[in-house]
Amino acid sequence: MTLALLCSGQGLQNREMFRxxxxxxxxxxxxxxxxxxxxxxxxxxxxxAPDAALHANREGQILCVTRALATARALFPNGASNETMVAxxxxxxxxxxxxxGIWSPMDTFKLVDQRARAMDAAGGPDDGLGYVRGLPQMAVEQLATRFGCAIAIVNPDLLFIVGGDRRSIDALCAAALEEGAARAAPMMVHVASHTPRLAGAVAPFDKALTSVAMSRPALRLMTASGATLVADPHRAHKGLARQLAERIDWAGMIEALAERGVTAILELGPGxxxxxxAAAALPAVSVRAVDDFYSLTGVKAWLAAR
Incomplete structure (x- = not known):
């Protein structure tokens, strides 16, 4: 088995996410x-916490990273195989x-905190994200330009995340539905991640990254900056900082995992x-999410059977 662990982004954090x-x-x-x-x-x-705090940018980022790190530690207390991929x-x-294993848990959380604070300082108070499903990318590009927004993430199966201020996102989603989108709506994310609106966050976050000790990855770490393996984090961290203001090609990431022979994928969650x-894009690969299971014992049994 060649396993890939996928660490989820924010938007689906919930009150039972650590159950x-x-x-x-x-x-x-x-x-x-x-x-x-x-x-x-x-x-x-x-x-x-109130619902607003649960979905606030800083708190949401910390919670989602907690979920992934805690789940990985619980599933692999002695460490996953060094052939395991993670993205x-x-x-x-x-x-x-x-x-x-590039950072300690404490350093990871400190960096997440600094990342979120830099994003909040650079973005507008009414910024956010929305999604559009079912339109060609060119059509979504044109809508984004029309409403002063930008595509933030390209996903498989004509699913696009767009960023801008909330009123513009609302208008873009309404127009997308009029143009035949299968679905389009604002998301519970209050920052225009991965768009030029966050250009001011790149340098502060890059400075934070350079201040923390880094080890070489113990697993096969894929970065969304070009969907490539990270061999030297001291060189790759600049791409990690630039991601704040640059589009992410997650469809390309899924394709890259397939090209590297992944046979099983587990999403750590939340969500x-x-x-x-991944299941839709890679039908030959065995794909599950931790949230599919009632217990970690079930997750471990699924992993053992692969």
Whole structure:
């Protein structure tokens, strides 16, 4: 088996996202590191925080990275095979670098915090993301130009994430439906990630990345910056910083995983969005999400059977 672990982006965080992990002893060091940065234990935060806080940019990023790191530690307490591939979607790539062992959990969370703060400082107060499904890319490009937005992420199966201010996103989605899109709507993300609106966040985040100790990846880490393997994080981190203001080609990432012989994919969550995209794009590959299972025992059994 050649396994790929996919680390999810924000937007699907929820109050039950740590249900399978709360009592897992191997996940506790991750929760402790996250608590030090978030200010509250992630499980308590998800249980008590208002909905707006649950989906705030900084808090959402920290929660999603916590989910991926804690899940990886619980599933692979002695470390995954060094042939395992790992990739992340948007802030999920921060989690992927942590899962690959480039940073300690504490440094990972500190960087996620700095990333989110840089994004909030550079973006507008009404910025956000939306999605359009079922239109050709050229049509979505034209809509984005018309409404002062930009394509943020290209996904498989004609699914595009677009970024801009909320009123423009609303107008773009309405126009997309009029032009025949299967679906289009704003998302619960309050920052225009991966668009030129965040150009001002690149340099501060790059500076933060250079201030933290980095190790060579213990797993086969794929970066969305060109869908390539990271051999030297000291060189690759500039691409990680530029991603804040540059489009991500996730469709290309899925294709690159297939080209490297991936036979099984597990999305660490929260949610199933990446697993659903991968399953549709790679029908010959066995694809699951952690959120498909009732227990981590079930996830481990699925992994063992591959």
């Amino acid at each position: 399978l992990l709360a009592t897992e002893p191997d996940a506790q060091p991750v929760f402790e590191a996250a608590t030090a940065v978030l200010g509250t234990h992630p499980t308590d935060f998800c249980r008590t 992340g979607y948007s802030v999920g790539e921060m989690a992927a670098w942590g899962v690959a 199933r969005a990446l697993a659903e995209m």
